[in-house]
Amino acid sequence: MFQASRTRRVxxxxxxxxxxxxxxxxxxGLAWRLLYDPACLNFYGTxxxxxxxxxxxxxxxxxxxxxxxxxxxxxxxxxx
Numbered sequence: 001m002f003q004a005s006r007t008r009r010v011x012x013x014x015x016x017x018x019x020x021x022x023x024x025x026x027x028x029g030l031a032w033r034l035l036y037d038p039a040c041l042n043f044y045g046t047x048x049x050x051x052x053x054x055x056x057x058x059x060x061x062x063x064x065x066x067x068x069x070x071x072x073x074x075x076x077x078x079x080x
Contacts, residue, residue: 001029002030002032005042023051026044026059027059027062030059031062034059034063034067034069034071035067
């Protein structure tokens with residue numbers, strides 16, 4: 001799905017039982033997209049703002065520390 005999103009729009013809903021790795025998969029997938037297409041907009045939606053912020057922060061940490069990407073400081077968008 002992430003690789004396909006490099007060439008076309010992908011809209012996906014993932015529904016699996018709790019603790020099956022959905023969030024972790026998306027964290028690494030979105031970090032991977034940043035590596036190959038840093039100007040591309042990606043969105044992650046979930047049922048709660050806290051989980052969305054936590055996932056965004058974890059994705060950013062993967063991009064910065066594991067992939068060694070250079071990103072803008074702070075939050076790019078602040079909905080607060």
